[in-house]
Amino acid sequence: MQKIVIVINGQGGVGKDAICEIVARRYRAENVSSIDPIKAIARQHGWQGEKDPKARKFLADLKQAFIAYNDLPGRYLADKYAAFVANPAGQILFVHIREADQIDAFKRSVSEKCVTLLVKGKNSETFGNAADDAAGDYTYDYCYPNTGRLEDLEADALRFFGELLEREKINEY
Numbered sequence: 716m717q718k719i720v721i722v723i724n725g726q727g728g729v730g731k732d733a734i735c736e737i738v739a740r741r742y743r744a745e746n747v748s749s750i751d752p753i754k755a756i757a758r759q760h761g762w763q764g765e766k767d768p769k770a771r772k773f774l775a776d777l778k779q780a781f782i783a784y785n786d787l788p789g790r791y792l793a794d795k796y797a798a799f800v801a802n803p804a805g806q807i808l809f810v811h812i813r814e815a816d817q818i819d820a821f822k823r824s825v826s827e828k829c830v831t832l833l834v835k836g837k838n839s840e841t842f843g844n845a846a847d848d849a850a851g852d853y854t855y856d857y858c859y860p861n862t863g864r865l866e867d868l869e870a871d872a873l874r875f876f877g878e879l880l881e882r883e884k885i886n887e888y
């Protein structure tokens with residue numbers, strides 16, 4: 716079975732999760748994020764799931780501390796990737812990573828076809844942390860321009876991903 720790993724990135728609020736959910740309704744796709752273990756730790760210590768600039772900076776700073784200490788986000792992604800590879804039913808693994816050096820490290824660690832995707836929205840808001848604000852500072856393989864029109868998103872996202880899979884020579888199932 717052909718598999719593909721798509722490292723997906725973009726500023727907060729551009730629709731990355733919505734796109735992943737749409738694609739998962741059509742393909743056998745999984746969605747993981749390097750921030751997931753950090754969010755779990757933050758919840759244990761008072762973070763309530765806020766997505767405001769203060770909370771985003773807190774999570775970004777906490778993630779950087781764990782990267783420097785024991786690379787918890789990288790180890791977490793390695794485990795999720797291994798499970799994806801072992802699962803014969805999986806087609807697409809979306810991996811959310813914000814930092815350019817972490818994207819490169821992850822790409823070097825995978826054996827499946829791996830491409831990068833930037834989701835761009837209409838806004839150019841700054842969040843006050845490098846993880847969000849530098850999301851566009853990487854050379855991506857693909858860019859999905861999310862128009863922000865929810866009524867167009869499903870058909871447009873499915874068309875885009877169908878073309879991406881075709882270009883990458885990933886057979887549909």
